[in-house]
Amino acid sequence: MRVPAFVLIVLGCLLAVPAAALAAEYTVHSALDEPDNNVGVAGCMTAAGKCTLRAAIQESNNSTGTTDTIKFIAAFDGELADTIPLGSSLPAIVDPVRIDGDANAVGGQCTTAAAIKGPCVGIGGPAAGSALTVQNANGVEIEGLAVSGVAAGTAINVIDSSTGFQARDNWIGVKLDGTPGADNKGIFLDPDSDGATIGGLTAAARNVISNNALEGLDAEGADSVIVQGNYLGVAPDGFTPAPNAKDIEVTGSTSGGGFSAANALIGAKVEGAALMSEACDGGCNVISGATATALDLTGDPLLGEKPAVAPVVRGNYVGLDATGFTPVASSATFDILVGEADEARVGGPDEGDANFVAGGGYGVYAEKGEALQVFGNEIGFNYLGNPVTPPSTVGMFIYSLGVAIPPVVSENAIHMNGGVGIEQRFGGSEISENLIVGGQYGVFTEGEPGAFGGNQIAGNSIIESEANGILIENDLNEVIGNVITEAGGAGVRIKNPATLLVATGNHVGGDSQTEENTFLANGGPAIEIIDEVDAGVESENEIARNKGLFNGGLFIDLVGEANGEIKPPAFATATQSTASGSGTMANARIRVFANATKSPGQIGGFLAETVADGKGNWKVTYPSIATGTAIGATQTNPAGGTSELSYATTIADPDKGGGKDDGKVIVDPVCKLSGGGRLCLVDKKAPETKITKGPKAKIHSTTAKFKFSSSESGSSFECKLDKKPFKKCKSPKRYKKLKPGKHVFKVRAIDAAGNVDGTPAKRKFRVLAEG
Numbered sequence: 001m002r003v004p005a006f007v008l009i010v011l012g013c014l015l016a017v018p019a020a021a022l023a024a025e026y027t028v029h030s031a032l033d034e035p036d037n038n039v040g041v042a043g044c045m046t047a048a049g050k051c052t053l054r055a056a057i058q059e060s061n062n063s064t065g066t067t068d069t070i071k072f073i074a075a076f077d078g079e080l081a082d083t084i085p086l087g088s089s090l091p092a093i094v095d096p097v098r099i100d101g102d103a104n105a106v107g108g109q110c111t112t113a114a115a116i117k118g119p120c121v122g123i124g125g126p127a128a129g130s131a132l133t134v135q136n137a138n139g140v141e142i143e144g145l146a147v148s149g150v151a152a153g154t155a156i157n158v159i160d161s162s163t164g165f166q167a168r169d170n171w172i173g174v175k176l177d178g179t180p181g182a183d184n185k186g187i188f189l190d191p192d193s194d195g196a197t198i199g200g201l202t203a204a205a206r207n208v209i210s211n212n213a214l215e216g217l218d219a220e221g222a223d224s225v226i227v228q229g230n231y232l233g234v235a236p237d238g239f240t241p242a243p244n245a246k247d248i249e250v251t252g253s254t255s256g257g258g259f260s261a262a263n264a265l266i267g268a269k270v271e272g273a274a275l276m277s278e279a280c281d282g283g284c285n286v287i288s289g290a291t292a293t294a295l296d297l298t299g300d301p302l303l304g305e306k307p308a309v310a311p312v313v314r315g316n317y318v319g320l321d322a323t324g325f326t327p328v329a330s331s332a333t334f335d336i337l338v339g340e341a342d343e344a345r346v347g348g349p350d351e352g353d354a355n356f357v358a359g360g361g362y363g364v365y366a367e368k369g370e371a372l373q374v375f376g377n378e379i380g381f382n383y384l385g386n387p388v389t390p391p392s393t394v395g396m397f398i399y400s401l402g403v404a405i406p407p408v409v410s411e412n413a414i415h416m417n418g419g420v421g422i423e424q425r426f427g428g429s430e431i432s433e434n435l436i437v438g439g440q441y442g443v444f445t446e447g448e449p450g451a452f453g454g455n456q457i458a459g460n461s462i463i464e465s466e467a468n469g470i471l472i473e474n475d476l477n478e479v480i481g482n483v484i485t486e487a488g489g490a491g492v493r494i495k496n497p498a499t500l501l502v503a504t505g506n507h508v509g510g511d512s513q514t515e516e517n518t519f520l521a522n523g524g525p526a527i528e529i530i531d532e533v534d535a536g537v538e539s540e541n542e543i544a545r546n547k548g549l550f551n552g553g554l555f556i557d558l559v560g561e562a563n564g565e566i567k568p569p570a571f572a573t574a575t576q577s578t579a580s581g582s583g584t585m586a587n588a589r590i591r592v593f594a595n596a597t598k599s600p601g602q603i604g605g606f607l608a609e610t611v612a613d614g615k616g617n618w619k620v621t622y623p624s625i626a627t628g629t630a631i632g633a634t635q636t637n638p639a640g641g642t643s644e645l646s647y648a649t650t651i652a653d654p655d656k657g658g659g660k661d662d663g664k665v666i667v668d669p670v671c672k673l674s675g676g677g678r679l680c681l682v683d684k685k686a687p688e689t690k691i692t693k694g695p696k697a698k699i700h701s702t703t704a705k706f707k708f709s710s711s712e713s714g715s716s717f718e719c720k721l722d723k724k725p726f727k728k729c730k731s732p733k734r735y736k737k738l739k740p741g742k743h744v745f746k747v748r749a750i751d752a753a754g755n756v757d758g759t760p761a762k763r764k765f766r767v768l769a770e771g
Contacts, residue, residue, distance in 0.1 A: 023066040026056035029073045031084050053099075053123075054090055060097045067096040067139060071103040076121045078110030080177045083122030083146070089129035089153070094137050101144025102169060108204055109144070109169060114178025116236045118208070119169055122146040122176045129153045136160035146171035148181020148211075154188045155212075161192040168200055171236060173211035173244075178236050180211040186244070191221030191259035199229040201268060201283045206230055210242035210289075219250045220305060221259030227266045229281070231322065233289030233330075238280070238322025241329050243289040251299030252306040261308040266295065267316040270352040271701070275736075278383045280322045287318045288328035294318050294360065298339020307369065310343040317383075319358035324383030327358040335359070335391065338366035347377040349411065349693075351703055351734055354378050363391040363414070367399030367425075372407035374398075380415030387415045387437070394420045395439070401426040406452050409434065418466070420444045427476065428452030433459040440466045442484070446473040446497055454506065457482065469522070473497035476505040480515040490528035491519040491551065494541055494562075502531055502539040505640065509544035513713050516606070519548030525557035526601065538564040540641035543634060545591065551601030556634065556644045563641035569618070569633050574648035576627060579608075580619035587611060588635040590618045595630040595647075603632060603645070627652050686755040687712040689748050693732075694763045702739075702767060707732045710749035710757075719747045740769040 026044045034046040036055035044051035044059045053070070060068040076082045101121035102108055110120035123131050123145055130153035134140045140162060147155040147170065155172045158165045172186040186209045189196050198217060199207050208231045209216035216232045219225045231238055232247035252261040267285050274282025287294045295313065299305025318335045321328050335357050338344045346364055347353050356378045357363045363379040366372050380390025395414040398407050406428035414421045416439030422431055423441075427449025436442040442462035445455055454476030462469040462484045469484035472494045484491040496502045508527055509517050519526035526548045531539045541563055543556050558565070569584040579592050589611050594604040608620035612635070632645040688711040695704045708717065708731045719729035722744055729747070748760035 024060065024063045024068045025071065026051060026059055026068065027071045027073060028053050028056055029075070031076075031082060033084055033086050053084055057091045057093060057097070061091060061094050064095050067098060069103075070097060070099045072101055072121050074104040076101065077105070078112035078118065078120050078176055080113045080122070080175065082120065083124045083176060085124045086126040086131060088126050090132055092133040092135040093140055094135050096137055096139045098141040099143065099145070100141070103144070105144070112178070112236075113176045114236055116178065117203075118236055119144045119146045119171055119176065122148070124149045124181065125151075126153075127151055130157040131155050133157040133159065134162045134165060137162050139164045141166040141168070142170060143168045144170070146174060146176045148173055148175045148183065150183040152184055154185040155183045156187045158188060158193050158196065159190040163192075163194045165189065165193060165196040167198050167207055168205040170207045172207065172209040172216070174208050174236060174242065180242060182211045182213060184212065185214045185218060186212045186216040187218070188215075189219040189222040189225065191253045191255060194223040195225075196222060197226045197228075199227060199285070201229055203229070203281060208234075208236045209247070210234060210244060212244040214244075215246045215249045216244040217248045219261060219264070220299075221251075221253030221255070221261060223260060223262045225250060225261070225264045227264070227285060228268050228283040229285065231286045233294070234286055234321060234328060238286060239326065239328065241289045243291050243330070245290065245292045246296055247287045247290045247294050249293075249296040249299065250308050250311060251297065252308060254301070254304045254306055258306070262310055264308055264311040266311065266313045267355070268314065269348065269350065270315040271703075275352050275703075278324045280317045280324060283315060285316045286320070286322050287316055288320060289330050290332040291330075292332060293334045293337050294330070294332050295335070296337045296339070297341040297344060298337055307339055307341040308344070309341065311341055311345070313344070313346045313355060314348050314353040316355045318355055319360055320356055320382060320388070324356060326382070327389040330359045332360040334362050334365050336364045338364060338369060338372065340368045341366075342370040344369055345373045345375070347375040347412070349375050351705060356381065356383055358382070358388045358390065360391050361393045362397050363394070364396045365394075366397065366407065368402060370403050371405040372398070374407070374409045374412060376411045378413050381413055390414075390416045390419075392419060394423045395436070396422045398422070398429055399425040400428050401447065401450055403428065406430065421462070424455055426450055427454045427474065429455045431455055431457045431460065434461075436460060436462045436465075438464050438466070441471045442469045442487075444471045444473075445477060449474060449476050454478065456480075461485075462487070468493040471495075472506055473503055475503060477507070479506070479508045479517060480510045481517065483518045483520070484522065485520045487522040487524070489522070489524040490553070490557070491522040491524075491526045491548070492517070493528045493530070494539075495530035496532065496539070501537045504539040504541060506541040507544065508541070509546040511544060513545070513606070513711070514709065515545065516713060517546045518713070519546065519551055519555075521550040523552045525553035526551045526555045526603075528553070528557045528559065529562040530559040531562040532560045538641070540564065540637070540639045542636055542640045543642035545606045547593075547603050547605065549602045554600045554644060555603050555632075556642065558644055563643070564637070566635065566637055566641050566643040568643040568646035569635040570646060571633065571648035574631055574650050576650055576653045577624045578619065578621050578653070579631060579633070579648065580617075581633070582615075582617045584612050584616040584618060584635050585637050586614045586616050587638050588616070590620065590633055590635050592620050592622065592631055592633045594625055595632055600645070607631065624653070625650060686757050687715050687749040687751045689717070689757045689761040691747065691761045691763050694745065695765045697764070698766050698768055700768050703734060703736045704738060704743070704745070704765065705732050705734045706745055706747065706763065708747045708761060710751070712749070712751040714752045715749040717747055717749055719745070721745055738767045740767045742766050
């Protein structure tokens, strides 16, 4: 029968359309390393009639445009004999594929020869070159392989802009029996290989990357890399040291015109059940045991590397084992090397953001990076809050010369044995609300401040420093609201460094009760200012409102030519409610304080202040106090230099007669610590409570955190949530496992005299239902 011409044309067109490509699945059933016999013909098959990993990769590369799967028969079950010895590098993977060594494992992982859940398939070698290479192929996944013994190359080499790479449940540098199988480098991501995920939020996704002569993970010029839930520098058991030189390096690259390394996420905000457990889970990485650097975000410009941009490092155990309890032996110089990375965030303000850091030389080391934030980390403490081996040199080193957006270092807890808790070079930083225990110095700042001036050192608790709680060797710092206890020397010491003529323009204490520093039981003066350089330049450092008890020297001690050798003001009169003097510096600012005893190392409550007239005469009035009370006074010259204290003892007001205790006296926690007495008589004014930080009106988290303060220092607090009664609490206060729905938080302050805020601070919020 004759076929019409138009039918032939249609048939011809249909035959010209290629068939839709179908994803292929290859099952490896041989541990031999043999090539495919005839790629594209008869499927995965070697000359010996086997399907090997090498042959499967060759066939998958030939099946273009689809995401193939390479599996292994169930006989690959994590025993050492299930290791494929490579004579040379496997063919580069140039087409999307999922290599899944765990596909046939019961429960998704094998019980390995190490008696630990992990990969089912091993790869040994090769002696030269890399084991696996992903080359210009997007979306490749590699899971369930133990790659070891790659002596001269890289275990998994991801190159030529291979985006979306994923690695899960691999052991890199570790054999299936858990013993070291040293690699040269673990996993490498080259420039533009963006969006890689190494590990995951579950234990089953964990990679163990250890025993590598260079980097365990090296991401160079790749954006949006996520590294979560891995063990680096330890064996699969999570605690046996198995060091890499560097555990993780995430940097940009100067090659090819330059590639950034933006928005890397190292770790996770630990939430839910993971937050309740001590183990490193829920996205936490163990980053430990390194011989050079645990985490490097800046790189080496001589190697074509440049700093990362906007990396986030949170929820990790650095220098600790997977239990979060015990340090891992390390000779690392740096734990977290931020270097010059811009917009880096280490830790965070919320529960679950903290990195726990132990050992090494420097806990966090940052220099010249813009907008650095270091929040809420635990340095030298384990997960339970117990002190462990701290960094040997500095807990946090911050170098801010030339930055446009200064650093913020806040709410960290730092434990040191020697060295420095926080060392700040130059200026402009906010160092606030940190807890620093031990070390030679709690906070040390030096270097001529830049455009932003000095640092604000505020609200820190600094305990048991061997020398000084705060050592200042530069200008223009503001030191307010700190509590400095049991330093071996002065609580705050300001001195001229070798590189500067004087240290000047510093302010210690402020003009309100909340800005007062508290100095308790320090071995030397509360505040010591030293100017030993006769250079014709006078230091001018202002000492405003402060308080303290039981300090070993003068409360304010000026040494050498400090503050132009200004003398303290002379008292002419001192009564229950007034004090006056004459012969002081014209226009000097006079501050008067009450003291429980006439001890030179203490100041009690602030009483009053005034400015002397042009002839140096001054007078202040204050709420009536008891006769026989020691009071002290300082003067600050118009240039800002403050004197030591002069002292007097109050007598009865002329119209009071007999010194009866009338009126209200300022009550202060320092007064309470002194055992009370006639200074601590009457306080009828209730404090005001303020919530300084809390959740937004609507939150998805089941955890809410509140910070609050009182208008009177030394206050205690009571908190309540919803209809529950008020109970004693401290700031910050956290509530966990909140139910979805509306909630009301209230907090009230109680001052040292027992007055209760009758109008508690209140914050309403709603926990949104999941999903």
